[in-house]
Amino acid sequence: MQKRIKLPLTDKDIKELKAGDSVLITGTLLTARDAAHKRLFELIEKGKKLPVDIKGQIIYYVGPAPAKPGHTVGPAGPTSSYRMDKYTPSLLDLGLKGMIGKGARNKDVVDAIVKNNCVYFAAIGGAAALIAKSIKKEEMLCYEDLGTEAIRRYTVEDFPCIVAIDCEGNNVYETGPLKYRK
Amino acid sequence: MEIRCIKADAVTKTVKKLFMDCNYYIGNDIMGALENSYTTENSPIGKNVLAQIIKNDKIAAQEKIPVCQDTGMAILFVEYGDKVVIEDGCFNDAVNEGVRQAYNDGYLRKSVVSDPVFDRVNTKDNTPAIIHTKIISGNTIKITAGGKGFGSENMSAIKMLTPSYGVEGVKKFVLDTVFKAGPNPCPPIVVGVGIGGTFERAAQLAKKATFRSIDTHNEDRRYAKLEQELLSEINKMGFGPAGLGGSTTALGVNIETSPTHIAGMPVAVNICCHAARHASAII
Numbered sequence: 001m002q003k004r005i006k007l008p009l010t011d012k013d014i015k016e017l018k019a020g021d022s023v024l025i026t027g028t029l030l031t032a033r034d035a036a037h038k039r040l041f042e043l044i045e046k047g048k049k050l051p052v053d054i055k056g057q058i059i060y061y062v063g064p065a066p067a068k069p070g071h072t073v074g075p076a077g078p079t080s081s082y083r084m085d086k087y088t089p090s091l092l093d094l095g096l097k098g099m100i101g102k103g104a105r106n107k108d109v110v111d112a113i114v115k116n117n118c119v120y121f122a123a124i125g126g127a128a129a130l131i132a133k134s135i136k137k138e139e140m141l142c143y144e145d146l147g148t149e150a151i152r153r154y155t156v157e158d159f160p161c162i163v164a165i166d167c168e169g170n171n172v173y174e175t176g177p178l179k180y181r182k
Numbered sequence: 183m184e185i186r187c188i189k190a191d192a193v194t195k196t197v198k199k200l201f202m203d204c205n206y207y208i209g210n211d212i213m214g215a216l217e218n219s220y221t222t223e224n225s226p227i228g229k230n231v232l233a234q235i236i237k238n239d240k241i242a243a244q245e246k247i248p249v250c251q252d253t254g255m256a257i258l259f260v261e262y263g264d265k266v267v268i269e270d271g272c273f274n275d276a277v278n279e280g281v282r283q284a285y286n287d288g289y290l291r292k293s294v295v296s297d298p299v300f301d302r303v304n305t306k307d308n309t310p311a312i313i314h315t316k317i318i319s320g321n322t323i324k325i326t327a328g329g330k331g332f333g334s335e336n337m338s339a340i341k342m343l344t345p346s347y348g349v350e351g352v353k354k355f356v357l358d359t360v361f362k363a364g365p366n367p368c369p370p371i372v373v374g375v376g377i378g379g380t381f382e383r384a385a386q387l388a389k390k391a392t393f394r395s396i397d398t399h400n401e402d403r404r405y406a407k408l409e410q411e412l413l414s415e416i417n418k419m420g421f422g423p424a425g426l427g428g429s430t431t432a433l434g435v436n437i438e439t440s441p442t443h444i445a446g447m448p449v450a451v452n453i454c455c456h457a458a459r460h461a462s463a464i465i
Contacts, residue, residue: 022230035302065251065291074289075242075251080333080366102333103366103425124231124424125333125368126457128251130238147304148251148291160234162227162426173365176427180225181420 004158008056009097014119017163019170023121024158029058029100030141033079035149037087044090051142052151055095058121061102063148065128073135073154077128078102081120085109092116100161104173114169122164122172134159183265186321188465190271190279193323196463197280200327201256202288204461205248208239211395212372212458215433219370219423228428232370235423235456250457253290254329256281256311259390263320274313282307290329314386328393328460334367340385340450352377352449353412359451360416360432365425368455370433372396373416376450379440387438388452393460396434409435433458 005013007027017023030052032040043050061081065074081101088099089112098118102125105113113120123131137155144150165171213236220232242249258277268276285292285308294309295302339359343351356375363371374394376387399406412435422428433456442448 020227022227063251063291063293065248065253066289068245068247068289071247074291075248077251079252080336082366102368104364122424122426124234124238126250126455127234127238129242129245129247129249130234132247133241147306148293162424164426172426176225176227177364177420177422177425178427179420180228180422180427180429182418 002160007058009058009119011117014097014117014167017119017166019163019166019172019175021163023161023163025121025161026157026159028153028155029060030054031060031062031152031154033061033063033149034083035146036143036151037084039143041087041090044094054091056097058098058100059091059096060100060154071132073132073138075128076132076135078123078125081105088112092118105165110165110169110171113165114167117167119163119167120165121161123159123161131159183321185265185267187267187269188323189269190276192465193268193273193276194280194283196325196465197258197277197327198284198287200325200461200463201281201284201290201329204327204459205253205288205290205329206246207243208249208457209395209460211397212433212456213239215396216370216456219430219433223423223428223430225422225428227426228422228430231423231426232430248290249459250331250455251291252293252331252333253285254331254459255294256308257328257330257389258311258313259326259393260313260315261318261324262315263322264317265321266323277313278309278311281309281311293332323465324462325465326393326460326462331455331457334371334453334455337363337367337453338388338451340381340448342381343447343449344445345447347447349408351447353408353415355449356412356451357415360453361419363453365421367453368457369421369425370423370430370456372433372454372456372458373412373435374452374454375435375437376452377437377439377447378442379448380442381448383440384448384450385452387440388450391436391438392452392454392458394436394438396436396458400437402439405437405439409437
């Protein structure tokens, strides 16, 4: 069963999401990956204001391919999340409500997810052409000089994801493989 | 054999087509293995993930768009005939021009930065390519090209094993590397293993192994058996499609070997995601 969820997520919405749930996400989200995270983190460390408001938002870890003429966006699948682990707890402490990416997170990130009542979704790595179908609109927000790594706003409809780490710290990347390990 | 002249432009055109094709069209070997895994996968989430990957790869081919947004660093294995002369240019420049054109005209992502540590500024055309050239006897150029994404490249490893480790040591290192990679390299993965040679040769062989179709086996029966054993062990790890749990963690294991030193047994493991992209042409 796939659950349809709308962004922005309320605290109550987040509490209802359980690790392993298949969801279809509709609403707007921000994109950012390695280089944009580094810049945001450096601003936070200096106590400066961020160029985008992350409060209540979801960040999708993606660096899309260019769009072909006639396409809204190019292929846009998730990138590996662990590379953002160094930066994520600070962003969650500032009000970010969740992330979409792929792969495992470290303990600091899981702890920050639990502490701040947040959620981590997994999208399917390598399903970039399929995921692009659910992205209906793209706006450039900042760091355009970073090219594919710039921060954009995506409007998505029925973006297929799986709740990987829920607000209680249940983690499908740990429990899923254990069920099938021989 | 007579000297043969090949125009630089012919090299550029071939390289351009190979990189566009390999990014749009997943190989029959991978598609066959994905479809087969869909029928054997035990986990419902895993089955769903495989269905999405298969659907994704079909959309990409139909719409001529990349299967994955990470269209990779451009890698080429070249068998260059010693009787070939490139007219109006040099071979490496012609290859890089082909990469430039493929990534610009083909709407592929430019993912290369010029300096690895300090500047990290995007070169904006995905050059330079990584070119492995072997001079062979003849008057043709065979090029095998592939885009390699870094989600899986980052999970690769090399170890300078010594002879007393034996085949058990090889197995342990391969399995440890795949286990450590876990869900990160976009399973189901293809595992390339390079054994022998020197430090750099082992790594190169591991990459070459990922460029070999997964429906082929090592010609030496002992290594072919090892490929099967490793595949079966990896699929017991339980990571499954997208690492969310399941019985399909790898689609194939390919081993390539080389003579080595009396004191050594280097082993390199190059992990590739399910979008194992490669295409070949002969000029």
